[in-house]
Amino acid sequence: HQLEDCDATAIFTMRFLRTPVQGLQEHLPNLKNVWALEDIPELVKDSPPEPRFVEIDPQTDLVALPYSSGTTGLPKGVMISHSNLIANVRQARNIGYPNSYSIFMDFLPFFHIYGLTALMSGGFAAGATQVLMPRFDAQMCLDLVQRQKVTFLAVVPPALLALANFPDRDKFDTSTLEFIVSAAAPLPPEVAQQAQRLYGCKVLQGYGLTETSAASNVNPVNRVKPTSVGPPIPDTIEKVVSLEDDRELGPGETGEVLIHGPQIMRGYWNRPEDTADTITQDGWLRTGDIGQFDDEGYVYIVDRKKELIKYKGYQVPPAELEALLMEHPAVADVAVIPKPHTEGGEIPKAFVILKPSEEATADDIIQFVADRVAPYKKVREVEFVDAIPRSLSGKILRRDLIDQERAKGGG
Secondary structure: OHHHHHOOOEEEEOHHHHHHHHHHHHHOOOOOEEEEHHHHHHHOOOOOOOOOOOOOOOOOOEEEOOEEOOOOOOOEEEEEEHHHHHHHHHHHHHOOOOOOOOEEEEOOOOOOHHHHHHHHHHHHHHOOEEEEOOOOOHHHHHHHHHHHOOOEEEEOHHHHHHHHOOOOHHHOOOOOOOEEEEOOOOOOHHHHHHHHHHHOOEEEEEEOOHHHOOOOEEOOOOOOOOOOOEOEOOOOEEEEEOOOOOOEOOOOOOEEEEEEOOOOOOEEOOOHHHHHHHEOOOOOEEEEEEEEEOOOOOEEEEEEOOOOEEEOOEEEOHHHHHHHHOOOOOEEEEEEEEEEEOOOEEEEEEEEEEOOOOOOOHHHHHHHHHOOOOHHHOOOEEEEOOOOOEOOOOOEOHHHHHHHHHHOOOO
């Protein structure tokens, strides 16, 4: 979907994926080239040392088009301009996080806005050393922290949980760590406290969205509030408004969080109506997240207006999984909800109604989805039911299912 939606003309991929990616060309009429990343040094060896000058308008020309999942359809392309990205990098630098003496540990994917902006771009801008790890592994991470004297870890909560519970932590010298920042999903305070006690460094929480080019909030190192995502970063203004009438609320009152700043996206790719629904006429971004702020301006995210499932920091839209599951020949109706999970934060759980004349097991349903989606989007649990609660207009009443799950002791 993403390749078709953006009308891709070139793809860079790993060498072992080049053949299957080339097989997509029949669906991508404008795709001209598929390059293996391992071949780039050979491809550019005869190129001039300085890149060719290209004139751009940094305010309107796009530097990246990451995709952010929605709850009512397929993922949307988020238009990030050069100015958006540079502004967010400078905002992060102004709070003193990356500097030329920093040594980053990069295991977050660079296609995710967190890795793209906070790590790769922020590290380049600061002149920091960056240690790359292809995928997270707690033992390998601790070994690299020790050998490379890493000072800064950017994590998602499941990774921090793994580090906090790692049994042989004392075998590694992690004394160079100055602080750990967790974002992309809510961080349980007890996990933060345990990690801070074990690793002897500050553990703080941040907040942002793909639509904010990554960051909008982070706790100051010298004044951390464990349950807060921190105050807005420099040049960012936030407010909380009533869910009923958009009236601006005061400290301690709960409503939708809105954000205004230079890092706010240009809009959604080829989706003007979605853009208009998300960005107000005077430039405020509707986050879809429910929160409040205290007397000192620290923000607390207490719930999500949107129905996205956040699995290990990735956004999983239930509507996408439901549409896919309805393609299964045995499925008559389905609803997908987030179920709390110790390691993943949340996992997708499917409630399935089978057609009267058909049979399928939970493993059949799970495998059907796994064969068709990215690993982080897999359905992890299935329950067969006789009915799916819906409103009169046909919308799935997810809250009813979530409440039922909690009543059963499922979270």
